[in-house]
Amino acid sequence: MLLPSPWRADFPAIAALQRQDQTYLDNAATTQKPQALLDALTHYYASGAANVHRAQHLPGAHATQAFENTRHKVAQWLNATHCGQIVFTHGATSALNLLAYGLEHLFNPGDEIVISASEHHANLLPWQQLAQRKHLSLIVLPLDASGVIDLNAAARLITPRTRLLAVSQLSNVLGVWQPLPALLALAKAHNVLTVIDGAQGIVHGRQDIEALGCDFYVFSSHKLYGPDGVGVLFGRHAALANLKHWQFGGEMVQDADYQHATFRSAPLGFEAGTPPIASVIGLGATLNYLSSLDQSAVNAHEAALHALLVEGLQQRPGVRLLGSPQLALVSFVVDGVHNADLAHLLTEQGIAVRAGHHCAMPLLKSLGLAGAIRVSLALYNDSDDLARFFDALDRALELLQ
């Protein structure tokens, strides 16, 4: 089946990679960037860079306006009610660390934090560290065979002792959507704070945070075709009001003398120091570009490619998929073949996929695996990319099996 991508030419790096004989299928790690983003970065740097929220001069006003426009676009992308709910961070990881420090004062020894068995280290280690600092218990929700969080277990494990629930929307290893509405309903019944790691989920279209009803939602721009160095923390007003300031410095201060200071509320109170200005402006341009696409056509293309990928892998003897991937990515192992050997042979043939534990070591260990190969797709991939991948896979397996 031929599945060309109508958006491929919008991403100049894809042609550049092809000239280097590289087929890029590591999009869950980071994505290539649209020309619209490159143009916005060039425009910002070529027309006059300036710091934001500080200067009266014209370049400062332009930069501040472009920066705040992105906040507005992110709020629209998430269907947040107010721009003040959008805090710029340096990525999903820094947003989660901000939460784990900023919410620390709400926990008492013996309280419980609930996560799932498939969390990325970014949504595990900050909570693990918090649990160690405050003598809390970290409770891990088990998955069913397909990789989805077991809701019966969740109903047992989310209890009046639970203070916070932190789960990812779409697993970066298993490619399954987690049942967020049901989990959030369980959490709400016990007045539990909720954190959603949207690093992979955000990539597949606009979100309706209002309808979802979580307290916090985080993501990184670079996985959403935007620049690296910037991420987003969305917080409900009441939840943000409970967040203690974590990093201190310029522009987050209301008033300061030598011995004391008071701090601004969100969002600026949580954006100490010079933010990643160009990246924030670039994220705005990326969201403009994404808004111009027909999202249902993008989703249909990605679903068709994913089906082709799953089907092709399932046809190959000895290949075992991890869980039942629904979208965007597939992780697999091959019986009798070490994932590092396979990755090496794929790399030699110009296939850029990931091998290893995918920053989810406990999950891989629980599956009895040291690692797996992950193929992850983006809107610019096409069936030719998959054909090249399968040719390379077959040649590698011929050598290894």
Ligand SMILES: Cc1ncc(COP(=O)(O)O)c(C=O)c1O
């Ligand atoms: C599910 C998930 N959460 C969090 C992260 C961390 O994102 P970043 O490294 O951009 O902070 C990743 C990155 O792979 C991820 O896949």
